[in-house]
Amino acid sequence: MKVVLVDDTHINLVLMSRLVDKLKDVSTISFQSAHEALAWCNAHPYDLLIVDYMMPDMNGLELIARLQAPPDQRPPVLMVTASVDVDVRHRALENGASDFLIKPIDKVEFLARTRNMLALRSATLGLQHRATWLAEEVAKATAELRAREQETIMLLCRASEYRDPETGAHIQRMAHYSRLIAEQLGLPEEQQQDVLNAAPMHDIGKVGTPDHILLKPGRLDPDEMAIMRQHAAIGYNILKDCQARMLQLAAEIALTHHERYDGAGYPRGLAGEDIPLVGRIVAVADVFDALTSVRPYKRAWSMEDARQHLLDNCGGHFDPRCVDALLQRWDDVQAIRARFRDEPGAATDHG
Structure with a gap:
């Protein structure tokens, strides 16, 4: 000494x-x-x-x-x-x-x-x-727990891919768009990461959708669409009893990302800020990427046309704050789009 x-x-x-x-x-x-x-x-x-x-x-x-x-x-x-x-x-x-x-x-x-x-x-x-030493051990244990949670999420997403041919690139893009919105809205870093990790499970409920509806190569009729829309509640029911914070957030996203800001969405018809923020965030990210992606029943929209669609539907389908947050980061949006490209021939989704 x-x-x-x-x-x-x-x-x-x-x-x-x-x-x-x-x-x-x-x-x-x-x-x-x-x-x-x-x-x-x-x-x-x-x-x-x-x-x-x-x-x-x-x-x-x-x-x-x-x-x-x-x-x-x-x-x-x-x-x-x-x-x-x-x-x-x-x-x-x-x-x-x-x-x-x-x-x-x-x-x-x-x-x-x-x-x-x-x-x-x-x-x-x-x-x-x-x-x-205790702080380091807690940090290690927390990191291991988060890694296991993320592994669980990725396994569930992989399982759903066997039934839903939705591209992995779409999941990556919409998850990164979601984080971008969360960051622009000022959410803490930890919450931004949680949104990034949980958003890929937004459509996990499609594992409960019949193949003849899920894999139909054209638009769905009203009865088929009603069955398809059940995937939001199915996803929530799959995840809701999980104790892991990440999966709890994923359950909330699965249930609420098809709600509309004007109350015309599903499954519960929530409106405005009654819709959890993560649901409003993922709604913008998911629809934006779906519009700019090829589907069996449509061509891919241009980035500018999809951008205008978001603006035209502010206060209707979408939370204006979430739309503004995404568009404020337009250069980052384009970088994400370029980073996660679809494989040639990939096309799907009726969500």
């Missing part, structure tokens, strides 16, 4: 240094200049500061008052003083002194107090290291 000695009298430094040398695994560094000592302490780690009170230019009180670390975060301070003035002691304590020694120094008392201060420092460091 490192002990810093500060005294304007050389012989006092020599005496204290030799006493400290008797302690095991302890080294000293000495300063006759309080200014030099202050600069060194503010730039280097140490475990105990033993400082004389009465020194020219800067006394011990001023020195510890100018230490950069807050009193509750710095190593202990042992002040040596010839004064028994109570006011001096009070001010020293206020500035962060841990204990006192009265001159002339008694060797036994000096070693005992130094040993006690170093033991205090050692215990404090041990607690700090323990707290750091």
Whole structure:
């Protein structure tokens, strides 16, 4: 451990240094200049500061008052003083002194107090290291849990792909569009990541849709569309009992991403801000990408035509804030579109 000695009298430094040398695994560094000592302490780690009170230019009180670390975060301070003035002691304590020694120094008392201060420092460091270790272990466990949640999501999405030929590129694009909207709306980083990870499960309920409807190569009739629309509630029922936060969010998205801002959506006919924000976000991202993608019953719209569709349906189908958030990031939208391209020949979806 490192002990810093500060005294304007050389012989006092020599005496204290030799006493400290008797302690095991302890080294000293000495300063006759309080200014030099202050600069060194503010730039280097140490475990105990033993400082004389009465020194020219800067006394011990001023020195510890100018230490950069807050009193509750710095190593202990042992002040040596010839004064028994109570006011001096009070001010020293206020500035962060841990204990006192009265001159002339008694060797036994000096070693005992130094040993006690170093033991205090050692215990404090041990607690700090323990707290750091615990924080790291919690972070590892949380990361592992999130990885398992994400793995579960990807497996469920992969399972649904065997029944719904909706392209993986569409899922990637709409998920990244969703995160873009969440970011532009000012959601915290953690929530943005949750939206990115949960959005791909928006249509997981299509695993419960009959093949003759799901795979029909043309538009659905009204009866078929009614059955298709059940996928929102089916997806919610699949996910709703999961305890993982990510899957709870995915359940909410599955249930609400086909609601409309004007109340004309499904399955519950919610309107405005009664629709959860994540549902409103994914509604914009999903429809925008569906419009710009090839489907068996339509050609892909241009990016500009899809952009105009969002504007034309603000306050009707879509939350105006979510539309504005996406369009404010138009360069990023185009970058996402270019990054996740459909495989040649991919076309589907009646959602």
